[in-house]
Amino acid sequence: MSDxxxxxxxxxxxxxxxxxxxxxxxxxxxxxxxxxxKEHTHTREKAGLFDVSHMGQVILRGESxxxxxxxxxxxxxxxxxxLSEGRQRYGLFTNDAGGIEDDLMFANxxxxxxxxxxxxxxxxxxxxxxxxxxxxxxxxxxxxxxxVALQGPAAEAALxxxxxxxxxxxxxxxxxxDYAGAExxxxxxxxxxxxxxxxxxxxxxxxxxxSALLEQPDVEAIGLGARDSLRxxxxxxxxxxxxxxxxxxxxxxLGWAIQKVRRPDGDRAGGFPGADAVFAxxxxxxxxxxxxxxxxxxxxxxxxxxxxxxxxxxxxIGTITSGGFxxxxxxxxxxxxxxxxxxxxxxxxxGELRGKRVPVTVAKLPFVAANFKx
Amino acid sequence: MKYTEEHEWLQVEGExxxxxxxxxxxxxxxxxxxxxxxxxxxxxxxxxEIVVIESVKAASDILAPLDxxxxxxxxxIVDAPSKVNDDPEGEAWFFKLKVSDMSPMDDYMDEAGxxxxxx
Numbered sequence: 001m002s003d004x005x006x007x008x009x010x011x012x013x014x015x016x017x018x019x020x021x022x023x024x025x026x027x028x029x030x031x032x033x034x035x036x037x038k039e040h041t042h043t044r045e046k047a048g049l050f051d052v053s054h055m056g057q058v059i060l061r062g063e064s065x066x067x068x069x070x071x072x073x074x075x076x077x078x079x080x081x082x083l084s085e086g087r088q089r090y091g092l093f094t095n096d097a098g099g100i101e102d103d104l105m106f107a108n109x110x111x112x113x114x115x116x117x118x119x120x121x122x123x124x125x126x127x128x129x130x131x132x133x134x135x136x137x138x139x140x141x142x143x144x145x146x147x148v149a150l151q152g153p154a155a156e157a158a159l160x161x162x163x164x165x166x167x168x169x170x171x172x173x174x175x176x177x178d179y180a181g182a183e184x185x186x187x188x189x190x191x192x193x194x195x196x197x198x199x200x201x202x203x204x205x206x207x208x209x210x211s212a213l214l215e216q217p218d219v220e221a222i223g224l225g226a227r228d229s230l231r232x233x234x235x236x237x238x239x240x241x242x243x244x245x246x247x248x249x250x251x252x253x254l255g256w257a258i259q260k261v262r263r264p265d266g267d268r269a270g271g272f273p274g275a276d277a278v279f280a281x282x283x284x285x286x287x288x289x290x291x292x293x294x295x296x297x298x299x300x301x302x303x304x305x306x307x308x309x310x311x312x313x314x315x316x317i318g319t320i321t322s323g324g325f326x327x328x329x330x331x332x333x334x335x336x337x338x339x340x341x342x343x344x345x346x347x348x349x350x351g352e353l354r355g356k357r358v359p360v361t362v363a364k365l366p367f368v369a370a371n372f373k374x
Numbered sequence: 375m376k377y378t379e380e381h382e383w384l385q386v387e388g389e390x391x392x393x394x395x396x397x398x399x400x401x402x403x404x405x406x407x408x409x410x411x412x413x414x415x416x417x418x419x420x421x422x423e424i425v426v427i428e429s430v431k432a433a434s435d436i437l438a439p440l441d442x443x444x445x446x447x448x449x450x451i452v453d454a455p456s457k458v459n460d461d462p463e464g465e466a467w468f469f470k471l472k473v474s475d476m477s478p479m480d481d482y483m484d485e486a487g488x489x490x491x492x493x
Contacts, residue, residue: 036430037405298408325407
């Protein structure tokens, strides 16, 4: 009927009554019968299971972890070499202009680096890594595994019941643990602002594993709709919306992801694509900044809404890049870029909605406090 | 009860037409989080966009089904938009129009016609 790709969990989604939509070339569940609002709230209060098998899983191998890390640092402005075994970090691929080609997670798994990239970018990311790293480093896309996320305060207990040992993990730890004779690659991380895990599971046992999680009393299946509202309240960027090839890391308020050792005075300063352009934004020189935005009233302000300094007249000062209703906040929330002089917290600006300028306040991110197990 | 292709239901009592959205439309929209209603007393023309309705997923409009004057709006759904999902064809009506020319009503579907329309 279509040439959309499926995941090892597609049949399970359909049996649960999911509404399936095309997303990054895959047929994915946007919501289940519970509905986006209740799925969102359930994840914040109990635990939600997400299928994120469309994302790209890639293994990088070389002579040693150090060899892989040194090579990978040519592509990302992060401290890869200094990442301890069993730990994960957030990263960015940059281009020659300092723009962001994708955001990713990478983990030191002892003898190799495990990388997870966005679905829509994965082909380009794999090509980029192959071109830059081969033949010294092998770039191996993992195509026989599903990827699921279990998120929320009840995630720990639900997963521990099936996979003893996960409760001892801390935020951004990674571990290999057994389930039904299969190897799970687990990290304590996620994309909701809640505590939880991301789990790479061999496709042969993926449906059995997901069903076993859903049989736990506090776990519900959650679709892409609630994933978006959860990450928005969590202040987390969506690639292609809040960050893209035109946005640089410090503009995007992602400077925290660039460790000292890669900054201008660090031991391994620069050496990644666009380093000069990225560092030119240091010291408050970024011309614009990604900020949280809280629209007044109840009307959601979505991606594309144009921002102004005043209630009337004047040129635009920015644009909303993600926005909608925040079920936990109980009102509209958004993120966007504004010029540097309007980026301070509590600055009052305006968003144009159906021809009317509605007050918007620059607000602290995240909108809902993160609930990680540090 | 009559139905439009925009998934509105129209209930006629004398010269007053009460307008809401169908259960099918509410289900398609998903959780409704915001409703903006026209002002009481405003004169509207058929196909004017007079209501904004936003769900967690998207924004959409509701069109005036007939020429008329808005005589009453349902403020309860502005305060609690989720009522639109809970009881779309009952408590969660949107507005009432005072209509002088009811003839366009003949063009709208009856219940059987609407059921065929949504398949």
